[in-house]
Amino acid sequence: MNDTDRAVRSAIYECFVDTVDPTAAAVAERTSLTEQVVVDSFTHLGSEQRVVLDRPDHVRMAHPFSSVETGYDAVLAGKTIHANCAWDAFAILALLGDGRVVKDGVAAWTVEDGRVAPDGIIHFVVPPREFWTDIGFT
Secondary structure: OOOHHHHHHHHHHHHHHHHOOOOOHHHHHHOOOOHHHHHHHOOOOOHOOOOOEEEEEEEEEEOOEOOOOOOOOEEEEEEEEEEEOHHHHHHHHHHHHOOOEEEOOOOEEEOOEEEEOOOOOOOOOOOOOHHHHHOOOO
16 A cells, blocks of 8 residues: 555545545545545555445445445444444444444444443354455445
8 A cells, every 4th residue: 555545545534533425525635635546546445455435436435434324333422423334333432432333223232431231242144254255235
């Protein structure tokens, strides 16, 4: 990954944390790069499976963040941040602070001082070795 890709990837994550749609225009504004340079970087980052694109100028996911609603959200500090799955919602809270994992609009778990309540089980429908076969479904 080159310096441009690093700057673009960092700006993508900033967009997700700030709940800004990660478009080429939004990333270009944060990095002072042209939109075409950002689109080229998106393509490169996608080819390395660092992000998933749903079109050339839009990032659908950069783990653990999702730009589309999946039914799983991390809610903290007055923000609702889309996650790809329950596991990723917990990862967002691990990165950003205590909050709630919400499934289909209902708080399923809380995380306070790094402790999850209530206890539970997360079932993976797809084995991890097959995640990238269809990452959008996974």
